[in-house]
Amino acid sequence: SIQGTVEALLPKASRCISYNMPAFRDERVFFYFAAFKRHIGIFPPVKRHTSLILELAPHRGPKGNLSFPLNRPLPLDLIGRVAVALHVERARR
Numbered sequence: 001s002i003q004g005t006v007e008a009l010l011p012k013a014s015r016c017i018s019y020n021m022p023a024f025r026d027e028r029v030f031f032y033f034a035a036f037k038r039h040i041g042i043f044p045p046v047k048r049h050t051s052l053i054l055e056l057a058p059h060r061g062p063k064g065n066l067s068f069p070l071n072r073p074l075p076l077d078l079i080g081r082v083a084v085a086l087h088v089e090r091a092r093r
Helices: 002-009 050-059 076-091
Strands: 014-018 021-026 028-035 039-043 066-069
Touching (some): 002 076, 021 076, 050 076
Antiparallel strands (some): 014 021, 021 028, 028 039, 039 066
């Protein structure tokens, strides 16, 4: 699961709800995800990890948010790396 993956990689992060979506926070919210009719969305976009951004290109929408179709296996390892990258980006602010 997405929650289990994020909790395993970032044990100090806690679950919360923000903007009516499941999210994770560590002082501030850094990772959101939501299920839609045909995909899982991950928010906000990764902005500072160049190699990860390139790897995510096939999943990025016009605003940079990620979309993973429900008819394919969920790449939990990739989503976990996104969560860690977003945690680092938010901690630097």
